[in-house]
Every structure is written in structure tokens, then in C-alpha cells.
Amino acid sequence: MAVRPEGTPCWADASFDDPPAAQDFYGELLGWTFGESAEEYGGYTQASVDGELVAAISPKMPGSDEPTAWNLYFATPDAAATAARIRENGGTLAEEPVQVGSFGTMVRATDPSGVPFCAWQAADHQGFGRTGEPGAFVWAEVCTRDTRKADAFFPVVFPFEVQRMVSDKVDFNVWKVAGAPVAGRLRMTANFPEAADPFINVYFAVSGVDDTVATAVRLGGQLLYGPTPSPFGRFAPLMDPQGAVFTVIDTADTEGPMPSFD
CATH class of the missing domain: 3.10.180.10 (2,3-Dihydroxybiphenyl 1,2-Dioxygenase, domain 1)
Known part of the structure; x- marks a missing residue:
């Protein structure tokens, strides 16, 4: 799959207090099936429809008080450059860009009006395998x-x-x-x-x-x-x-x- 143009939504995930319950809910509601949990990445578990990736669910970090919410990732060819523009234009970085193994590099940020969002520089993980169809x-x-x-x-x-x-x-x-x-x-x-x-x-x-x-x-x-x-x-x-x-x-x-x- 080709890398998505910069600014295109490319992935969505959410962290839950009870990930198995979330899998049961979204599995029945949207027809998602789930792969093996990646314990080295905190139990991150990807969801698929007909074998194509659509989202992911993970446990909340221990001690996290962040509300349960869906996160959207915008594609970027250069996570460091995106992070710099976020800072220069009044946004707040949760942390500096983080390389996630061989999958890609992640930026977590909040815009000046208070909206949390993420950016993703893809490597092995290109993001959504399916969009615009039921369950995606x-x-x-x-x-x-x-x-x-x-x-x-x-x-x-x-x-x-x-x-x-x-x-x-x-x-x-x-x-x-x-x-x-x-x-x-x-x-x-x-x-x-x-x-x-x-x-x-x-x-x-x-x-x-x-x-x-x-x-x-x-x-x-x-x-x-x-x-x-x-x-x-x-x-x-x-x-x-x-x-x-x-x-x-x-x-x-x-x-x-x-x-x-x-």
C-alpha cells in the first residue's frame, strides 16, 4: 500500500480500562476481529474486517487519568517537521516524536483549542487497510x-x-x-x-x-x-x-x- 498523502487520516485507536470488553462491544457492533496482543507494546491489539486492518484497541497505561476516547492519526512524511510546526503554531506536544519499532514514528499533540490528535510517519505499518466500507x-x-x-x-x-x-x-x-x-x-x-x-x-x-x-x-x-x-x-x-x-x-x-x- 502506498504511503498516504500528508494530512490524510491514516489510523485510529483507543485505550480502555477493560480492553476485552471493548473488543466484545466493537466486535459485535462493527464486525471486527482481533489479532494477537502485542505485549511488547503494552497489549496493543489490532482489529480487522475481512483480514484488512481498521483500528486498534489497547489497555490504558497504568496510572493514566486520560479519558477514554478515539485517537485519530494524520499521515506525515516527516514526524520531526510536523512536531516543529505544532510547536511553532501554538500546539502542545505530549512528548517528542517516538519511533515505534519498525512500524513508524508517532507524534501525540494537542492543538491550541484543546483537541488531542496524533500524526504518523509510516514505515512497516501503513495504517488503515480498508476505509469507507462497513466496519471501517x-x-x-x-x-x-x-x-x-x-x-x-x-x-x-x-x-x-x-x-x-x-x-x-x-x-x-x-x-x-x-x-x-x-x-x-x-x-x-x-x-x-x-x-x-x-x-x-x-x-x-x-x-x-x-x-x-x-x-x-x-x-x-x-x-x-x-x-x-x-x-x-x-x-x-x-x-x-x-x-x-x-x-x-x-x-x-x-x-x-x-x-x-x-
């Missing part, structure tokens, strides 16, 4: 209340072309790489709990959102709102039983005209 990553949105800071940061750290949705109801930008949409930026409004921290909302594709929501609730998850029709697909934000928020979307189930962008 399909989209992501940076959700923040301080859009001014996020808008001044991400398109400088990564080569994003920015298009703003023409709307008096939603403050939303699409980020493109080489003309192709790769992610979005959404202003958090009263629809979000007041105590909710800025985050990246990771979308997984499904076939049939309503049935997926019913399964999630049966497994102990929570429907946050919806399901909601849209021209991009019927979608529903969910919280898994351990508190990680994500969204499922059926991109084949569309409704309404596409919005305009300037």
Missing part, C-alpha cells in the same frame, strides 16, 4: 468551541485546503488534500454537553444505522442523538460502555440536497 473508518471531524484557534492551526500544520459550508445554522469547514475531502472542523454548540472537551469525532461506516444503534444500546452503549438523515448519509453519534464517543454512518442512505461551500 470513513470520516472524522475536529469538534471545538474555539474555532478561531483550530482554523489558524491545522491548515498550517498539515497541507489542508479549506472550504467553508455556507450555512447560518452550522459552522463547519471541510479540509481537503490534493482536492479530496479528508476531514472536517465543526464548532461545538449547545448540542454538545457543556462539560464535553474538544475532541475528534471518528466516523465508522455501517450498513443500516438504525439496526446498528439498536445493537449498540443492547450492548450497553448510549445513543447521544439521532439517527439523523443528511445528504452525506444517515448517522448517529454513540458512546460506548466505557465512555468513548464515535459516530456510525450509512453513506448509502442519503437524504436532501448537498450543501454549498465557498
